[in-house]
Amino acid sequence: MSKRTRFFKKLAKEHYTILAPDMLPIHFELIAGVLRRRGYNFKVVSPVGRDVKDEGLKAIHNDACYPALIVAGQFMKELKSGQYDLNHTAVIMSQTGGGCRASNYISLLRKAFEKEFPTVPVLSLNLSGLEKDQSLPFTIPLIRQLVAAITYGDMIMTLYDQALPYHNREEVEKAKVKCIETLSAIGGTRAFLKVEKNTAFIMEQFKMFPPDAERKPKVAIVGEIYVKYSPYANNNLAEFLRDQNVEVVYPSLTEFILYCIYNIINDDKLYGKSPLVAWAAKKVYKYFLKKSRKMNQLLIDSSFSPFEDFEYVVSEAEKIISTGVKMGEGWLIPAEMLAYADSGITNIVCAQPFGCLPNHIVGKGMMRPLKRMRPDINIVPLDFDASSSQVNQENRLKLMLANLRR
Numbered sequence: 161m162s163k164r165t166r167f168f169k170k171l172a173k174e175h176y177t178i179l180a181p182d183m184l185p186i187h188f189e190l191i192a193g194v195l196r197r198r199g200y201n202f203k204v205v206s207p208v209g210r211d212v213k214d215e216g217l218k219a220i221h222n223d224a225c226y227p228a229l230i231v232a233g234q235f236m237k238e239l240k241s242g243q244y245d246l247n248h249t250a251v252i253m254s255q256t257g258g259g260c261r262a263s264n265y266i267s268l269l270r271k272a273f274e275k276e277f278p279t280v281p282v283l284s285l286n287l288s289g290l291e292k293d294q295s296l297p298f299t300i301p302l303i304r305q306l307v308a309a310i311t312y313g314d315m316i317m318t319l320y321d322q323a324l325p326y327h328n329r330e331e332v333e334k335a336k337v338k339c340i341e342t343l344s345a346i347g348g349t350r351a352f353l354k355v356e357k358n359t360a361f362i363m364e365q366f367k368m369f370p371p372d373a374e375r376k377p378k379v380a381i382v383g384e385i386y387v388k389y390s391p392y393a394n395n396n397l398a399e400f401l402r403d404q405n406v407e408v409v410y411p412s413l414t415e416f417i418l419y420c421i422y423n424i425i426n427d428d429k430l431y432g433k434s435p436l437v438a439w440a441a442k443k444v445y446k447y448f449l450k451k452s453r454k455m456n457q458l459l460i461d462s463s464f465s466p467f468e469d470f471e472y473v474v475s476e477a478e479k480i481i482s483t484g485v486k487m488g489e490g491w492l493i494p495a496e497m498l499a500y501a502d503s504g505i506t507n508i509v510c511a512q513p514f515g516c517l518p519n520h521i522v523g524k525g526m527m528r529p530l531k532r533m534r535p536d537i538n539i540v541p542l543d544f545d546a547s548s549s550q551v552n553q554e555n556r557l558k559l560m561l562a563n564l565r566r
């Protein structure tokens with residue numbers, strides 16, 4: 161038995177509580193359901209408030225990336241709350257394995273925990289072979305479960321975003337909670353893998369909340385993965401926009417994951433990196449793409465808007481940037497913006513952590529070529545960090561909203 165398998169068996173046997181950040185509240189609850197079934201007591205934590213940022217600033221240098229600071233702050237606040245046995249608690253963080261600083265958040269967290277929480281291990285969730293002894297072991301059955309969780313998460317997220325601007329909030333919330341509770345209760349079981357049945361169940365909960373025939377103006381949110389999705393990190397950006405009477409459109413998490421897998425395949429094509437890894441990546445890519453297409457078909461059949469097809473997004477990238485650009489969110493950001501504009505959503509918020517060099521190049525830095533191709537595009541780049549002023553952000557958003565295009 162490998163050192164890693166022994167380590168994770170110990171965590172399950174001793175009922176460790178594993179805390180995970182709440183970047184995507186819907187998806188992470190479903191993933192937690194899958195992992196709970198494997199014996200890990202998984203908990204998605206979502207403390208908010210100014211003190212989270214202060215805790216993060218105490219633990220991590222303010223030059224480090226804002227998402228790292230937020231995650232550290234949330235973990236610190238949670239661990240200090242006194243509700244955990246610190247000898248049986250761990251935290252988990254995802255790693256993309258790319259060249260960006262996100263691959264090193266784990267080391268920052270370990271350093272931050274050294275003094276105050278030396279007994280709390282920092283675990284990794286990655287598919288790149290990093291942190292060999294302390295990364296959650298992936299098996300094919302687990303990958304299938306996670307693909308299902310992400311597919312359901314994407315579907316619930318988009319149905320919720322499309323229903324909310326046109327229906328009673330309480331009822332739409334109820335439908336969302338019912339989907340999350342029902343599906344996370346069967347996470348990790350065979351029933352969870354019955355994608356057709358489960359997506360039909362999700363659709364059933366939302367079918368009474370179709371968007372009006374006359375849709376409100378749509379605003380897409382793209383950018384760095386943490387700040388675009390996490391409501392705490394982006395000062396409730398989606399809620400603010402909805403209050404301004406627009407419909408918020410998010411790209412799927414599947415799209416980001418397909419982007420990561422596509423880059424692995426591309427690395428082999430461009431740099432001859434590893435044919436074996438590329439071969440395995442192609443299999444996962446095809447599996448994921450097929451699931452996302454089925455989900456899109458279901459959305460179309462029920463009069464909801466689908467996500468952009470990933471291969472269409474890649475074809476859009478090829479018009480404007482090399483798909484070899486892959487630091488941070490790389491080519492995905494301009495490709496998403498162009499894909500949205502070409503399919504009629506020209507109002508876009510591009511959310512970035514302040515000082516995030518790669519995403520400023522592919523986000524803000526690509527605005528001019530994008531405007532040359534699509535003069536009607538209405539983009540606002542927004543920076544987020546621990547000291548950024550919400551009023552400033554809202555003023556910039558209002559300027560963008562003043563030029564709203566249908």
Ligand code: SF4
Nearest residue numbers: 225260261262488516
């Ligand atoms: S993409 Fe930006 S925020 Fe994310 S790790 Fe890289 S530099 Fe940091």
